[in-house]
Amino acid sequence: MAQRTVFNCNVKVGNWNEELQRKEESKKVYLDKRERGELAAQKIDFLKQNILGTVNLSLTTDGQVHFGDFVMLVNMGGENRECSSVSINAGVNNLIRIPSPGIKSPCGVSAGRGILPCRRTAFIITSVDGSPEGSTLLYDQSFSLTTTRGFARGLYLTSDIKSFQKCAKISRLQEVTLEEEVSFLSWWKVVHFDPQERLEYEGQPVPADVKVVIRHCKTNQALAVMGDHMLWTLYGKEYEVTAHTFLDSHKAEEDKNHWILCNPDPAGSELVPLDQPESACDNKEPTQGNTDGI
Incomplete structure (x- = not known):
């Protein structure tokens, strides 16, 4: 055996x-x-x-947007998407700790369905033409949008002509990112949402909490939220943000390109109700803007 x-x-x-x-x-x-x-x-x-730390948006007393204001870029939604706001889409790879904790560029953006003001959703209206802080932003005036200082690093919302190597991940349209350096690629301007009244409102103060179109100065493409293109992020399922003008049969921008520069209400405790994308001033004749210091 x-x-x-x-x-x-x-x-x-x-x-x-x-x-x-x-x-x-x-x-x-x-x-x-x-x-x-x-x-x-x-x-x-x-x-x-x-x-996700809380940020206090700038209180508007005259109903207008000013340089230096903390605002949110809110899209009211449409047929295939909910109300959303432009948000920093930072991942673990964007996190740095030296010399101080924060996020690094380039960093993506997305449209989150949570519209509470925080470091992720707050942007600062920044002058690029020497306009003093506190002066009123005018229709068709160039400006830049920056994230808050500190952890968000004051990055600039930037875009450029799309190419085979540089474009939006899903839609393949013109990409929108956050960059550290300011340049002509980070210049934007606000135009009236109605093309027939656009020339009439040029040079007038931009009202807060009113539907507008935000255009990229170099490419003339409008900031857009893509309801049919979703991104899986650390913060949930969100919409892709691009710079692309979507026109309807009347040659007017679609609601994908409509944004609200959102401020708190006069009480300073809550956001202005977002169920009314157009304020009463839409039906009024434009008044001569105050251009002191501009």
Whole structure:
């Protein structure tokens, strides 16, 4: 009868010592990363905790938008999409800790369906032509949109002519990103949403909480939200944002290109109700704008 060797569970076979050392090394690396906060879950929690911090939007007393105002870019939605706002689409790869915690460029943007004011959704109306802070933004006047300072780093909303290498991920249209350096690619302007009244309103103050079209100065393409193109982000399922003008049969921009520069109400505690995209001033004759200091 052949002799049979029987092993029990305590017998160590193969490269058991190497396996044991590898497990101990992996555990040590894991504990070191956890101590430094470098685990993926820790980075995500740190990113969300900071970028979703509350921001107070600028209180408008005269119903107009001014340079230096903190606003939200809100689209009222349409047939295949809900109300949404332009948001920073920062991932773990955009997170930096040196010299101070924040996000780095280039960073994507998306249209989130959560329209609460926070570092992720707040943008600053920034002058590019020397207009002083506090002066009124006018229709057809160039300006830039920057994120808040600190963790959001004051990045500029930027776009450029699409190419095979640089375009929106899903729609393949003109891409919109956040960049660190200001340039002509980060210049935008506001025009009246009705093309027939566009010339009449040129040079007039831009009212807050009223439907407008935001155009890119270099390419003349309008900022758009893509209801049929969804992005999976750390913050949920959101719409893609591009720079592309969608025209209807009357040669007017579709609701994909309609935005509201959202400010708080006079009480300063809540956002202006967003169920009325057009204010009473839409039906009034334009008045001579106050251009002092511009």
